Amino acid sequence: MIISFTQVDGTVEELSTDDLSAREAAAIEAAMGGAQWQRIEALLQLQDPTALRAVAWAFRKREVPDLKFEDFDIPNWRRRLKARITRPEIEDALNNLMLQAISSKSEDTQIDLLTPHLRKLAQDPADVDAALDGLGKGHLVKRRQDSTD
Incomplete structure (x- = not known):
């Protein structure tokens, strides 16, 4: 995940x-009250201010080793911090979706539902189309483009 600061x-x-x-990831988990890394990643995707601040703090600690999390703040965080995948x-999200949907034969529908969310979070939205092509689901990109023409 990329945090733009x-x-x-x-x-x-x-x-x-x-x-x-x-160690830095563990320090972030501790700063976040013992949250597991998967939870922190989910919070980052939701643009949670504490999770975003915790990642920025971990990087700042490299320069200022005695910097305490509770003392670290980012004014105007909504405009200054953004998480992107x-x-x-x-690819991991789409592969997981495919594995879950394979038994229900509804993977195209589920991918169609997830794709707008992935595009919104993507560092480069074109990566979503490339990942779909890699899965053999490029027809979904074409279908979406045809429906917007």
């Missing part, structure tokens, strides 16, 4: 949760 001067710093160490995360 807009600095006061307008520059955007991208913080990838893939770049966190295991990467292509591998999009």
